[in-house]
Amino acid sequence: MAVEAPQGAAAVAFGSSSGRAVGSRPSESLLDGSHGSPVGSWPRNLAGITILQSVIQSWEEGTAQLGLSPSKAEKTVAAGMAAVSMTVILGNGCSSRLWTDSWAPVGPLCHFEPNLFAAISNAGRRRSVKDGLFQNRWARDIVGALTTHADRFTWKWSADGKYSASSTYRAFFAGLTVLLGAKELWKTKAAPRVKFFLWLALHRRLWTADRCKQHGHQDDDACFVCGQAAETSDHLFLGCVITRELWFSLLAPVGLTALVPEGAEDIGPWWRPQRQRLDHDARPSFDSLMLLISWSIWKERNNRTFSRAVAGTQELLRNVVREAEDWVQAGFETLAVVCPIWSCNTVVM
Ligand SMILES: [Zn+2]
Numbered sequence: 001m002a003v004e005a006p007q008g009a010a011a012v013a014f015g016s017s018s019g020r021a022v023g024s025r026p027s028e029s030l031l032d033g034s035h036g037s038p039v040g041s042w043p044r045n046l047a048g049i050t051i052l053q054s055v056i057q058s059w060e061e062g063t064a065q066l067g068l069s070p071s072k073a074e075k076t077v078a079a080g081m082a083a084v085s086m087t088v089i090l091g092n093g094c095s096s097r098l099w100t101d102s103w104a105p106v107g108p109l110c111h112f113e114p115n116l117f118a119a120i121s122n123a124g125r126r127r128s129v130k131d132g133l134f135q136n137r138w139a140r141d142i143v144g145a146l147t148t149h150a151d152r153f154t155w156k157w158s159a160d161g162k163y164s165a166s167s168t169y170r171a172f173f174a175g176l177t178v179l180l181g182a183k184e185l186w187k188t189k190a191a192p193r194v195k196f197f198l199w200l201a202l203h204r205r206l207w208t209a210d211r212c213k214q215h216g217h218q219d220d221d222a223c224f225v226c227g228q229a230a231e232t233s234d235h236l237f238l239g240c241v242i243t244r245e246l247w248f249s250l251l252a253p254v255g256l257t258a259l260v261p262e263g264a265e266d267i268g269p270w271w272r273p274q275r276q277r278l279d280h281d282a283r284p285s286f287d288s289l290m291l292l293i294s295w296s297i298w299k300e301r302n303n304r305t306f307s308r309a310v311a312g313t314q315e316l317l318r319n320v321v322r323e324a325e326d327w328v329q330a331g332f333e334t335l336a337v338v339c340p341i342w343s344c345n346t347v348v349m
Contacts, residue, residue, distance in 0.1 A: 083108065090129060098132030099125050119144035179203070181268030184275065188287040189332040194295045201233045201294065202268050208233055224304045225297065232264065236301060237294045239264025242313065246293055249317050253341050259286070267294075284334040292327065292335070296320045 088096040088103035096103045099110045099117055110117040110125075117125070124132070124141025132138040154161035157171040181202050185195055200206050209231035213221040223231040225242045237243060238261040247260045259274050271290060275283045300316055303309040311319060321342045324335045 093130035093133070094128050096129050097125075098127045098129045098138060101129075103129060116142070179268060180266070181271045184271060184287055185291075188291055189284060189334045190288055190291045190295075190327065191330070191332070194291050197298065198267075198291055198294055201237065204233055206233055206298070208236060224301050229264070231301075234266055235264040236297060237267060238270060240297070242300075242316070243293065243297050245313060246297065246317060246320060249313075249345075250289065250293070250320065250338075250342060253345050254338055256286075285338060288327070288332060288334040289338075292320060292324055296323055 083102070086102060088101045090096065090103045099120060100108050102108050104112070106112040120138075120141050121143045124138065124143075127137065127141065132141070155163040155167065157167040158164055179202055182199070185198055185202065188195065197206075204211070209218065209224065210221040212218045221230045223229050223235060223240055225231075225236065226240050228241065229235050229239065244261055248257060251257055251259055256278075259277065261270065275286050275290075278286055296316070296319060300311055300319075303311070321339070324339050324342065328336045328339055
């Protein structure tokens with residue numbers, strides 16, 4: 001069953017502006033190797049032919065009657081149009097060609113495996129899907145060498161294409177982002193649970209009031225410690241007035257008031273430059289102090305939230321000093337130098 005179409009319309013549709021005819025089917029001419037790589041083909045059986053196929057066929061037949069020959073550009077355009085426009089829904093495989101019709105998800109196999117297609121005989125190139133797959137006839141159609149080159153394996157993770165363990169290791173971390181403060185955190189002398197707590201804070205994964213509100217667990221995101229701002233990790237550990245007072249009370253006795261945080265900042269980006277203002281030997285103590293204050297504020301915040309127990313500023317300071325002494329006794333001796341100074345001050349207060 002062929003659908004007839006106006007010959008003139010088909011000629012316009014496929015670029016025959018000169019009015020010259022195309023004497024052969026695009027894919028036929030390409031399959032014989034005279035016009036570069038193959039781009040399409042016609043089913044011999046026209047059952048189920050599409051409207052587009054019938055238009056192309058009418059155009060070819062009409063122009064052939066005029067005795068005109070097509071230009072190479074016209075053939076290429078027509079064949080290319082046919083190739084990109086037609087796909088085959090495979091039925092019994094009798095009408096569609098194995099190598100040049102687009103019946104597979106990857107498109108025409110001649111495009112998918114050009115080296116293999118180049119080794120297929122002319123008769124093999126015209127086989128239908130059914131014939132080609134029957135008893136693996138397609139394999140017997142291979143008449144030439146697939147390639148003259150030996151197989152070559154390239155490693156995509158190195159510039160020279162060669163495998164290396166280092167490039168493989170780097171590939172495992174492709175797209176990794178650096179968490180500021182994480183490197184310092186894991187080197188700090190403190191209990192593992194305290195490190196893990198601050199690691200969550202760096203990732204903004206603590207259940208602070210603002211995060212609880214975002215998840216619909218509560219309506220109010222006010223800070224449980226000061227009640228003056230939204231309770232984020234940045235506010236709670238650096239910006240809260242109670243926290244800053246604590247920082248000041250602990251840094252003033254050792255002459256480091258310049259390091260007192262001035263407001264809510266990202267914890268990681270604030271921590272690194274602050275510690276770099278100190279001598280190399282003093283940095284471990286500052287790192288431990290960073291975790292000590294954050295941990296103490298978090299415990300105070302939880303006491304106020306869940307136990308309704310509020311510690312005054314001085315009591316909170318004494319709790320922090322006692323916690324520091326416990327850390328020293330537990331073997332985290334980076335605070336051993338400053339603990340006696342803090343103890344004297346809290347006793348005086
Ligand atoms: Zn606050």
